Amino acid sequence: MKNQKSYTVNEAIKILEHFCAYQERCHKEVEQKLYDLKMIPEAKEKIILHLLQHNFLNEERFAKAFVSGKFSIKKWGRIKIINQLKFKNISEYNIKTALQEIDEDDYIETLGKIAKKKLNLLKEPNTFKKKNKLVTFLLSKGYETELVYKTVNTLI
DSSP states (O other): OOOOOOOOOOHHHHHHHHHHHHHHEEEEEEEEHHHHHOOOHHHHHHHHHHHHTTTTTOHHHHHHHHHHHHHTTTTTHHHHHEEEEHHHTTOOHHHHHHHHOOOOHHHHHHHHHHHHHHHHHHHOOOHHHHHHHHHHHHHHHTTTTHHHHHHHHHHH
């Protein structure tokens, strides 16, 4: 086993400040990083408190950035976004607040665009199977069942 470098609280604070400044982070990611640095519980608390007080760590801001990125870049639906945020232990309140950042018209328009794009790629001659493949794809992207069927039925 290789020697693990040990860090002082101040060194760890600098590392975590950089870690949080580089990209929005949630508490779970910060705790994992502290675990990787082999910090003791008392030091972890002190570091997390420092990050919160100096606004390096902000769960609401993280949730909003996460929602914005996953929707606009990856074209994820609300269900997939919610599940990922829950996995990261984000509070219901912050999830709800962050999801309000998604414009409803943009959401429907994006669903329509990715549905059309996927439909053009499907080489299935059987209409029923084609519809089924499209529905499965859109559900896997995290879009709500009702919206998916409505969109697919207007396209096919």
